[in-house]
Amino acid sequence: MDSIFILPDSIKAFSLENMYASMLEFHPIVKQTRLLNEVAKQEIRMARGAFDPKVQAQVNVKEFDNKNYYNKINTSFTIPTWFPIDPKIGYEQNTGQFIDPENIVGGSTDNSQFTTGISLPLGRGLFTDDRRAALKQAKLFTQMAEAEQIKLINKILLEAAKDYWQWYFAYYNYRLLSKNALIAQEIFRLVNLDASLGEASAIDTVQAKIIYQQRLVERQEAYLEFLNTTIKTSNYLWDNAGYPVQLSADIAPVLVQNDGQLLALETLQDLTLQAKQNHPELVKLRVKLDQLEVDRKLALEYLKPRLDLNYNFINQPLKPGGEFQSFRLMNDYKFGLDFSMPILIRKERAKLAQTKIKILSTQYEQTQAEREIINQVNAVFNQIVNTSGILVQQTSVAANYDRLLKAELFNLSNGESDLFKINIQQEKLIQAQSKLLKLKSEYEKMKATIYWAAGVRNLNFNEGN
Numbered sequence: 001m002d003s004i005f006i007l008p009d010s011i012k013a014f015s016l017e018n019m020y021a022s023m024l025e026f027h028p029i030v031k032q033t034r035l036l037n038e039v040a041k042q043e044i045r046m047a048r049g050a051f052d053p054k055v056q057a058q059v060n061v062k063e064f065d066n067k068n069y070y071n072k073i074n075t076s077f078t079i080p081t082w083f084p085i086d087p088k089i090g091y092e093q094n095t096g097q098f099i100d101p102e103n104i105v106g107g108s109t110d111n112s113q114f115t116t117g118i119s120l121p122l123g124r125g126l127f128t129d130d131r132r133a134a135l136k137q138a139k140l141f142t143q144m145a146e147a148e149q150i151k152l153i154n155k156i157l158l159e160a161a162k163d164y165w166q167w168y169f170a171y172y173n174y175r176l177l178s179k180n181a182l183i184a185q186e187i188f189r190l191v192n193l194d195a196s197l198g199e200a201s202a203i204d205t206v207q208a209k210i211i212y213q214q215r216l217v218e219r220q221e222a223y224l225e226f227l228n229t230t231i232k233t234s235n236y237l238w239d240n241a242g243y244p245v246q247l248s249a250d251i252a253p254v255l256v257q258n259d260g261q262l263l264a265l266e267t268l269q270d271l272t273l274q275a276k277q278n279h280p281e282l283v284k285l286r287v288k289l290d291q292l293e294v295d296r297k298l299a300l301e302y303l304k305p306r307l308d309l310n311y312n313f314i315n316q317p318l319k320p321g322g323e324f325q326s327f328r329l330m331n332d333y334k335f336g337l338d339f340s341m342p343i344l345i346r347k348e349r350a351k352l353a354q355t356k357i358k359i360l361s362t363q364y365e366q367t368q369a370e371r372e373i374i375n376q377v378n379a380v381f382n383q384i385v386n387t388s389g390i391l392v393q394q395t396s397v398a399a400n401y402d403r404l405l406k407a408e409l410f411n412l413s414n415g416e417s418d419l420f421k422i423n424i425q426q427e428k429l430i431q432a433q434s435k436l437l438k439l440k441s442e443y444e445k446m447k448a449t450i451y452w453a454a455g456v457r458n459l460n461f462n463e464g465n
């Protein structure tokens with residue numbers, strides 16, 4: 001059977017690693033997942049917009065009956081900061097015949113003044129507020145986007161791996177059945193020759209022809225399977241220009257590593273640990289809990305009364321005329337204090353209770369998800385161990401059938417066997433070899449599946465290799 005794995009010089013080997021490398025660079029779904037990172041970056045950018053410096057200006061003019069009632073100009077420049085002390089610089093000018101007395105600035109010919117000051121929340125908003133919570137949420141969304149990207153890429157790579165190994169089985173099964181068809185053709189030729197020399201009966205030629213025809217049918221069925229699996233595998237291949245690539249007849253799948261060894265127990269333990277730490281679904285649930293914790297702290301903050309302090313220096317350290325002077329804390333200032341608080345705070349308490357319920361629900365979901373993931377890793381590992389043992393036995397079965405066929409051929413040369421016995425042994429050998437190919441294909445599918453079940457990035461494929 002080893003001869004079917006020896007590819008002609010005209011055939012190029014195309015490994016699963018080659019396929020992974022191509023997909024990670026050119027596949028549209030993989031490219032689409034990278035957009036998640038860009039979305040996350042824009043979420044952070046949008047949240048940081050709440051900390052952008054802000055310029056405001058108000059101009060109000062009233063002219064009536066040839067009288068200048070008022071011209072009011074009020075401008076300000078605010079710089080929001082992470083710690084809730086927002087510096088503010090303002091300029092105000094009020095002129096006209098009927099301006100309010102409070103808008104008249106004593107000692108100023110044009111009723112103008114500069115103000116510099118700060119606003120500070122002493123109650124609600126001191127430790128966290130909507131803008132800081134939004135930025136934290138956006139940063140956590142980046143981790144969630146990365147986990148979702150790994151999940152989607154692993155899914156498409158697993159589908160590709162399964163189709164690749166199905167293509168692998170179909171290709172070498174077709175080569176195996178083609179070889180057996182040639183053998184059946186040679187047997188039919190020899191039986192015809194013997195019949196013409198009177199050393200075989202006419203019915204032997206009929207039997208040999210039936211077997212030959214049967215091998216041709218089997219080969220044609222295998223060829224159709226090979227063609228269809230080739231087309232299906234081509235679905236995952238694209239070039240750098242974004243055009244689909246079709247696998248040609250001079251490209252064949254290969255098994256780069258076929259050590260036949262069981263996965264070590266340490267490997268299972270490593271995969272289990274990695275699944276607990278890095279599986280995309282568990283990462284997303286942990287991030288969700290972190291986001292809910294941000295919501296919980298914000299909800300707690302809203303239980304506090306609102307107490308905002310505003311303090312502004314007037315014409316300090318700069319006068320409207322451009323002259324500088326030193327700060328005088330208790331002279332020339334504006335001071336404001338805003339206080340408000342709902343009496344029953346039912347809305348705020350309900351919001352906090354809802355957030356706590358969501359946290360508890362997500363923790364339950366996390367516990368169940370972790371158990372299901374670990375059990376799935378162990379289940380696939382058991383399949384691999386079992387299939388590996390079957391592979392060893394099936395390899396021996398195929399080898400023993402090969403010995404039986406050779407023995408029957410030897411007996412035939414000594415006149416102690418017949419074509420019927422040879423056909424039976426050859427049929428059993430073909431079935432054993434085809435099953436061995438199928439088991440190899442299934443074993444490789446399981447190896448890809450266990451990396452997917454553990455949530456290993458790119459199914460353990462290193463893009464740098």
